[in-house]
Amino acid sequence: MGFKHLVIVRFKEDTVVEQIMKGLEKLVSEVDLVKTFAWGEDLESPEMLTQGFTHAISMTFDKKQDYTAFQTHPNHVEFSASFSAAIEKIVVLCFSSVQVKPAIA
Amino acid sequence: MGFKHLVIVRFKEDTVVEQIMKGLEKLVSEVDLVKTFAWGEDLESPEMLTQGFTHAISMTFDKKQDYTAFQTHPNHVEFSASFSAAIEKIVVLCFSSVQVKPAIA
Numbered sequence: 001m002g003f004k005h006l007v008i009v010r011f012k013e014d015t016v017v018e019q020i021m022k023g024l025e026k027l028v029s030e031v032d033l034v035k036t037f038a039w040g041e042d043l044e045s046p047e048m049l050t051q052g053f054t055h056a057i058s059m060t061f062d063k064k065q066d067y068t069a070f071q072t073h074p075n076h077v078e079f080s081a082s083f084s085a086a087i088e089k090i091v092v093l094c095f096s097s098v099q100v101k102p103a104i105a
Numbered sequence: 106m107g108f109k110h111l112v113i114v115r116f117k118e119d120t121v122v123e124q125i126m127k128g129l130e131k132l133v134s135e136v137d138l139v140k141t142f143a144w145g146e147d148l149e150s151p152e153m154l155t156q157g158f159t160h161a162i163s164m165t166f167d168k169k170q171d172y173t174a175f176q177t178h179p180n181h182v183e184f185s186a187s188f189s190a191a192i193e194k195i196v197v198l199c200f201s202s203v204q205v206k207p208a209i210a
Binding site for chain 2: 004006008021025028029034035036037038039040041042043044045049050051053056058064090091092093094095096097098099100101102
């Protein structure tokens with residue numbers, strides 16, 4: 001099912017999130033290594049559940065080596081500088097996704 | 106793109122995670138409201154990035170009402186009791202996913 005890269009983030013208060021996401025969308029559209037990319041902003045979960053995190057970002061790669069290559073890709077390195085500066089707090093998880101539903105054909 | 110339910114969790118030390126996940130797989134296979142379900146265990150990200158979280162669970166519903174109905178579904182209520190007891194810490198986010206790649210046809 002490929003290699004999943006999941007980011008949960010809370011941005012600093014003065015962050016223009018739209019601008020960050022536009023940059024991220026540009027980045028993944030330029031780099032073929034990224035096979036899927038989606039993001040979203042939490043709608044209305046209670047603070048007790050979100051722990052203050054507001055955004056989720058999800059990417060899929062064919063294999064771990066592609067993820068590693070993406071991390072060191074010049075476009076990613078450039079984007080990371082502005083992204084990192086905007087982060088209030090973050091969780092990053094990487095895993096081989098176990099897709100249960102829909103069942104794998 | 107549907108309604109996404111994302112859970113990041115760290116289980117208590119004595120938890121048999123396989124058993125929890127089997128229960129979760131059984132639950133989502135029984136409830137048609139759940140359209141996609143995947144989970145994974147973080148492979149090797151540094152503690153600085155994972156913040157101690159170890160597992161990610163992702164579900165998709167057609168619409169928010171289906172998610173709400175799932176929350177109160179008897180099977181979910183029953184599962185939640187054992188799941189909640191095993192949690193060390195958790196983040197839950199719900200959002201309408203913005204799917205950027207692959208492009209929406």
